[in-house]
Amino acid sequence: MKRIYVIIAACLISAPVFAQTDSTRKDTSRTSQTDTIRIGGMIIIKKDSPDQKRGKTIVVTGNRKQKHSNISTANFIIDLGFANWIDETDYASATSQNYLINRPGSPAIEPTDFKLKTGKSTNVNIWVFMQRLNLIKHYVNLKYGIGVELNNYRFKSNISFKEGGTNNPYNSSQNIGHAFVFRDSISFSKNKLSADYVTVPFMLNFRTNPNYSDKGLSFSAGMSMGYLYNSRNKQISGERGKLKRKGDYDLEKWKLSYIGELGLGPLRLYGSYVPESIFENGLNITPYNIGIRLSNW
Numbered sequence: 611m612k613r614i615y616v617i618i619a620a621c622l623i624s625a626p627v628f629a630q631t632d633s634t635r636k637d638t639s640r641t642s643q644t645d646t647i648r649i650g651g652m653i654i655i656k657k658d659s660p661d662q663k664r665g666k667t668i669v670v671t672g673n674r675k676q677k678h679s680n681i682s683t684a685n686f687i688i689d690l691g692f693a694n695w696i697d698e699t700d701y702a703s704a705t706s707q708n709y710l711i712n713r714p715g716s717p718a719i720e721p722t723d724f725k726l727k728t729g730k731s732t733n734v735n736i737w738v739f740m741q742r743l744n745l746i747k748h749y750v751n752l753k754y755g756i757g758v759e760l761n762n763y764r765f766k767s768n769i770s771f772k773e774g775g776t777n778n779p780y781n782s783s784q785n786i787g788h789a790f791v792f793r794d795s796i797s798f799s800k801n802k803l804s805a806d807y808v809t810v811p812f813m814l815n816f817r818t819n820p821n822y823s824d825k826g827l828s829f830s831a832g833m834s835m836g837y838l839y840n841s842r843n844k845q846i847s848g849e850r851g852k853l854k855r856k857g858d859y860d861l862e863k864w865k866l867s868y869i870g871e872l873g874l875g876p877l878r879l880y881g882s883y884v885p886e887s888i889f890e891n892g893l894n895i896t897p898y899n900i901g902i903r904l905s906n907w
Contacts, residue, residue, distance in 0.1 A: 678820075680744040684907040689735035689880055691901015693761050694728060697721050698894045709860075709892030711792035713780055719793055723767045724895070730764040731802075733899040735809075735880075740907070748820035752812070753830055759807040761897065768794045771803060771843040773857040788891065789860040800846040805861060805888065807836030811869055823906050828873035834882070836865040860890045871903060878903035 701720055704710045710719045740755030769791055778784040779792055811834035819826025842856045869882045883898040 678748060682742050682907070683739055684741075684905060685739050687737040687740055687755075687757075687907070688904040689733065689737075689901055690904065691733045691880065691899050692728065693731045693733040693763060693897060693899050694726055695763070695895045695897040697724050698896070699724070699892070700894065704892040707892055708786055709788070709790050711778060711780065711786075711790050713793060713795070716793065719769070719791070723769050723793060724893075725766045727764040727766055732762045733901060734760045736760075737811075740811075742815060742907075749817055751815040751817070753815045753832075754810070754812045756808070756810050759809050759836055761805045761807075761899070762802050763805070763897075764800070764802040768796065768798055768801060770794045770845070771855070771857065771859045773855075773859065789857065791892075796847050796849045798845045798847045800844065802844050803859070804840070804842050804844065805838060806840040807838055807865055809834050809836035813869060813871065815871075824876040826875070828871075830871040832869055834867045834869050836867065838863050838865065860892065862886075862888055862890055876906045878905055
């Protein structure tokens with residue numbers, strides 16, 4: 611429908627040209643003239659030629675052809691996705707190291723205690739800027755940038771994280787000198803571990819149609835390095851209300867990830883995988899994320 615309106619508008623604009631050409635068509639010595647009108651992202655060109663009986667009108671729409679700059683920049687790219695992880699923890703060893711604390715008489719902590727609520731475990735990335743550096747005729751590029759990764763791991767069970775130097779919740783005379791996890795005595799309506807990183811990604815980018823940002827196929831793959839700047843255990847319950855405890859909980863300060871991006875026309879998908887555990891001791895857990903990238907760049 612929009613294209614029909616454009617054609618009608620072009621015909622109305624070109625009508626005076628037709629009239630003028632008809633009244634002077636016997637004058638073949640007239641100089642060729644071209645008028646250009648720009649309306650938003652649309653360009654209408656009115657062109658007369660001594661070899662034509664009528665004026666020629668050209669309508670150009672959707673002018674999204676990219677300039678071939680060797681370095682292009684995009685600001686504030688947003689990722690919205692889901693977070694999960696692969697748990698390969700040796701629970702017997704983690705318990706023997708007092709990283710997992712069992713309530714006396716209760717079953718030992720097991721993998722089901724660290725199961726996540728898939729639909730409520732989220733990943734949001736905010737890339738302050740990204741740049742694309744031309745390597746081979748804009749078909750092969752280097753992409754890099756800087757931003758923050760915000761990960762929320764929502765638990766199905768009632769486990770709690772504690773910092774080092776805290777007494778054993780089931781034996782007040784025992785002080786534990788490192789971070790630990792225990793199965794709590796109450797039920798939580800919300801129980802999550804949040805881990806936020808400042809991250810620098812590097813990717814090789816391949817594009818089948820470098821002239822247009824919303825056409826063709828694009829693929830990027832590489833690695834990112836993240837630094838943990840904030841982590842916390844947030845819980846909500848009827849007994850304790852809302853609690854937010856900050857701590858590093860033995861999370862590794864640095865995180866190396868494999869990352870990828872797939873573009874199909876204007877749609878962008880992203881994914882990441884951490885090959886090493888994000889915990890220093892006790893837990894062997896490797897997260898991964900997948901979602902939609904809000905950018906056509």
